[in-house]
Amino acid sequence: MTQIEEVNYEQYKHLVSERAFTGETMLLNMGPQHPSTHGVLRLLLELDGEVIVNAVPDIGYLHTGIEKNMEAKTYLKAEVMSDRLDYMNNLGNNLAYCMAVEKLVDLDVPPRAQALRVILVELQRIASHLVWIGTFGLDLAAMSMFLYAFREREQILDIFEMCSGQRMMTTFIRPGGLWRDVPVEFETAVRNFLKIFPKRVDEYETLLTKNPLFLDRLLGIGKLDAATALQHGVTGPMLRASGVKWDLRKARPYMGYEQYDFDIPVRTEGDTYARYLVRVQEFRESMKIIEQALNKLPMGPVRSDNRKFVPPPRSEIGISMESLIHHFKLWTEGFSAPKGSVYSAVESPRGELGVYLEGDGGPKPHRVHWRTPSFDNLSVVPKLVKGHLVADLVAILASTDIVLGDIDR
Amino acid sequence: MNQKLEPIVKALQEQFGATYEEFRGEVHLFVTTEQIIEALTLLRDKYEFELLSTMTASDYYPQMTPRFHVIYQMSSLAKNITLQLRVPVNGDQPKVPTATRVYETANWREREIFDMFGIEFEGHPDPRRILMPEGTEGHPLRKDFPLGYEEPQFTFNFEEIDLRKPYAKE
Numbered sequence: 001m002t003q004i005e006e007v008n009y010e011q012y013k014h015l016v017s018e019r020a021f022t023g024e025t026m027l028l029n030m031g032p033q034h035p036s037t038h039g040v041l042r043l044l045l046e047l048d049g050e051v052i053v054n055a056v057p058d059i060g061y062l063h064t065g066i067e068k069n070m071e072a073k074t075y076l077k078a079e080v081m082s083d084r085l086d087y088m089n090n091l092g093n094n095l096a097y098c099m100a101v102e103k104l105v106d107l108d109v110p111p112r113a114q115a116l117r118v119i120l121v122e123l124q125r126i127a128s129h130l131v132w133i134g135t136f137g138l139d140l141a142a143m144s145m146f147l148y149a150f151r152e153r154e155q156i157l158d159i160f161e162m163c164s165g166q167r168m169m170t171t172f173i174r175p176g177g178l179w180r181d182v183p184v185e186f187e188t189a190v191r192n193f194l195k196i197f198p199k200r201v202d203e204y205e206t207l208l209t210k211n212p213l214f215l216d217r218l219l220g221i222g223k224l225d226a227a228t229a230l231q232h233g234v235t236g237p238m239l240r241a242s243g244v245k246w247d248l249r250k251a252r253p254y255m256g257y258e259q260y261d262f263d264i265p266v267r268t269e270g271d272t273y274a275r276y277l278v279r280v281q282e283f284r285e286s287m288k289i290i291e292q293a294l295n296k297l298p299m300g301p302v303r304s305d306n307r308k309f310v311p312p313p314r315s316e317i318g319i320s321m322e323s324l325i326h327h328f329k330l331w332t333e334g335f336s337a338p339k340g341s342v343y344s345a346v347e348s349p350r351g352e353l354g355v356y357l358e359g360d361g362g363p364k365p366h367r368v369h370w371r372t373p374s375f376d377n378l379s380v381v382p383k384l385v386k387g388h389l390v391a392d393l394v395a396i397l398a399s400t401d402i403v404l405g406d407i408d409r
Numbered sequence: 410m411n412q413k414l415e416p417i418v419k420a421l422q423e424q425f426g427a428t429y430e431e432f433r434g435e436v437h438l439f440v441t442t443e444q445i446i447e448a449l450t451l452l453r454d455k456y457e458f459e460l461l462s463t464m465t466a467s468d469y470y471p472q473m474t475p476r477f478h479v480i481y482q483m484s485s486l487a488k489n490i491t492l493q494l495r496v497p498v499n500g501d502q503p504k505v506p507t508a509t510r511v512y513e514t515a516n517w518r519e520r521e522i523f524d525m526f527g528i529e530f531e532g533h534p535d536p537r538r539i540l541m542p543e544g545t546e547g548h549p550l551r552k553d554f555p556l557g558y559e560e561p562q563f564t565f566n567f568e569e570i571d572l573r574k575p576y577a578k579e
Contacts (some may be wrong), residue, residue: 011543014535045508060540068549069527072556103433230459230486246486256433277495340432343482343493345462355463356482367550371463408540 015056017047025053030393032061038135038399039404041378050389053322055382056177062408064398070226070368071291074334075101075175076311078365083169086406091120091160092348094173099254100344100402101175104337107309114250115304118293119190120163120172122286128349129279129286132401133204134408136276139398140217145207152200159189176310177303187294194291201283207278212369218273222384232383236351237282238400240288241267242275249346260292271370272399278400292332334363341367350374350401374406410436413488417456421448435563442505445481445496449511453482459491460484461508466498466520470552476500477528481508503528525550543565 010026019025031042040061046054072076079101082093095117102109107118130149132331135143157167163182164170170180208214224234226242238247247264249257265281267274303312311330312323337359345354351373360366377400385393410418414436421427421438425448426516429438439519440448441559453459459550462482481494498505519530520539530536538545540556547554 011537060538060542063540065549068556070552231513233461233463233512235460244486251486251489251507340466341437342433342435343462343491352462354482356463356480360469367465368465369463369465371465374515375517379514382462 004292006191012044012056016044016054019048019053020046024048032058038402041397041402041404043393045390045393047390050391052385052388052390052393055385055393057110057378057381059378059404059407062404064409066409067370068369071365074363075337075365076330076334077105078368079174080169080171083171084405086348086353086372086374086403087133087168088349088403089124089348089350089353089406090132090168090170090233091124091173092128092346092353094171095121095255096344096346096348096353097357098173098175100342100357101337103342103344104340104357105175105309105335105358106304107176108304109177110304111254112181112300115293115297116178116182116259116302117173118260119256119290119297120160121288122293123156123159123190123193125286125349127153129283130156132279132349132398133208135396137208139394141212142213142214144368145204147205148200151335152197155193155196158164159186159193163273164183164187174303174310176306177301180313181302187297190290190294194294197287198278198284201280205280208276217274217392217395218276218399219250219271220401221272221388221392223269223271224380224384228383229270229380234351234380236348236373237278238275239276239351239375240265242270243268248352250347254346257289259296259380262288272395275399275401277329291357335363336363337365343371345371346371348408350403351377370409372409374400374404374408377408378402386400410426411490414490416491417452417492422453424451435493437495439495440497442475442498445479445494446506446508446511448494449481452492452494453511456485458483458485459574460486461499461512461514461518462491462563464508464515466522466523466528466550467508468550468552469525470500472501472551477503477526488557492517498528505529506531507533509534510530518578524548 002110020027028045028047032040042058044056044058045052066081066239072080079097082097085092085093130153134149160170161167162185164172176260213360224242226244229239229242243266245264245266248262262285265278267278307326316323317327339359339361341358343354343356345352353373354371356369357365358367381400384396394408418429419435425440425444427438429436429437429442462484465480467478474497475497475557477498479498482494504554505528507519517539522528522540524538525548560570
């Protein structure tokens with residue numbers, strides 16, 4: 001039976017203005033079940049009429065204790081939990097985790113695996129931005145956008161399914177490379193997508209970019225300046241829309257990003273519309289990266305042959321005793337990582353996705369911490385919404401592109 | 410060590426008597442709880458560390474005293490370098506001064522550390538739990554907190570365990 005408790009105002013006393021207690025302003029609960037909070041986010045709003053005086057986000061409804069659970073699993077087995085964090089960026093989470101493990105145990109990744117990782121995470125970035133543009137449109141009453149975006153996303157998920165057998169929780173990127181090589185149809189499927197998608201982005205832009213109804217809802221709403229953004233740890237497209245040219249793919253290239261030619265879209269306005277423009281431009285930049293990576297995709301193995309950390313291919317187990325032993329050891333006891341800690345960060349569709357991984361000499365991590373971009377990006381929202389209407393809150397929240405699985409972990 | 414990082418580490422060593430260790434090219438600098446706010450302010454204002462990438466903690470119970478390390482992962486966008494500050498904190502009533510006034514992102518991160526490790530941040534503007542529900546007992550990421558497996562029920566002890574099971578009853 002659900003317990004219904006009286007809301008205790010005392011605990012919010014320092015977060016809302018005094019007017020809330022005299023009845024001059026109204027306290028309104030938005031969420032945790034609300035179509036435009038993009039998951040289970042609860043916002044306590046203090047309203048003066050329809051103007052927001054204060055907003056207090058309440059998170060944790062999706063907290064699953066992933067960091068604690070990872071400590072109880074071996075390095076290889078803990079990886080499956082990384083998919084479940086940010087469910088719009090599964091392969092990106094895999095990559096962040098694998099890079100941390102590779103750094104901790106000093107493991108090499110073959111060039112073909114690196115290039116394939118880049119293709120896959122860039123496809124994932126497009127898929128994530130497609131969900132964002134769909135729900136962004138939905139929140140602003142552009143219903144058809146959602147259907148178009150999900151049509152294209154389906155194509156990307158089909159490619160993932162072709163590679164790994166799974167549409168979302170793939171765990172395809174593994175420490176030391178990939179689970180297996182991509183199938184022969186992979187290249188054709190990606191090229192097909194690259195052929196269709198540029199026209200589709202143009203289509204989205206004709207629908208939205210100069211649409212007066214759309215512009216009315218976005219221009220000048222939720223302005224964020226660069227200094228505030230950095231103070232709050234905001235990264236990713238939100239930071240770039242505020243005029244800071246910072247992208248980890250360029251600043252600290254990993255997985256061979258330095259060999260691809262692409263731009264970082266930057267806007268200086270810092271409002272909701274600027275964030276929209278940055279992400280739409282990122283569609284095109286991601287396509288550029290995928291095309292280049294596909295054109296010079298090297299042949300060769302897709303995982304490191306360091307058998308102390310990477311399980312041998314299935315085909316070898318039947319003919320080689322050593323492989324069988326390695327397979328058995330790695331999937332039962334796991335490998336031991338040295339004592340020490342590393343922090344490795346990648347650019348996820350939402351910003352800096354970092355993994356703090358600490359080994360204690362044994363086969364299980366001592367501590368895994370996920371620096372998830374949505375967490376910090378949400379923390380600035382109360383500042384952005386002050387003085388705006390409730391309807392603008394929906395637009396601002398949608399433009400931050402938060403994923404609650406990413407925030408609550 | 411990165412050439413741009415070297416003078417910064419040297420300066421901090423001189424000013425705070427900090428020790429450092431290097432692992433896989435990352436520099437971890439150890440400072441005390443009294444020095445941390447000064448060190449963060451210095452890094453932000455003088456050495457252009459604009460971004461506190463993340464803040465977390467690690468529990469070394471029972472192997473090590475002091476029990477906790479509070480970890481500050483800093484980034485400089487202008488110089489493109491990173492630096493990690495670590496603050497050892499005693500396990501008995503752990504307290505660290507809040508960094509909210511230096512980096513606002515520390516506000517939520519400190520709430521998270523308080524929630525997960527029970528480390529208090531003195532002067533924090535909003536010292537509530539952030540992820541766990543209100544009224545939770547204990548701090549989940551401490552090493553002495555159980556993972557929380559379900560007690561298996563058998564026919565002989567079904568009723569007995571059912572009584573203390575935490576799910577909703579009629």
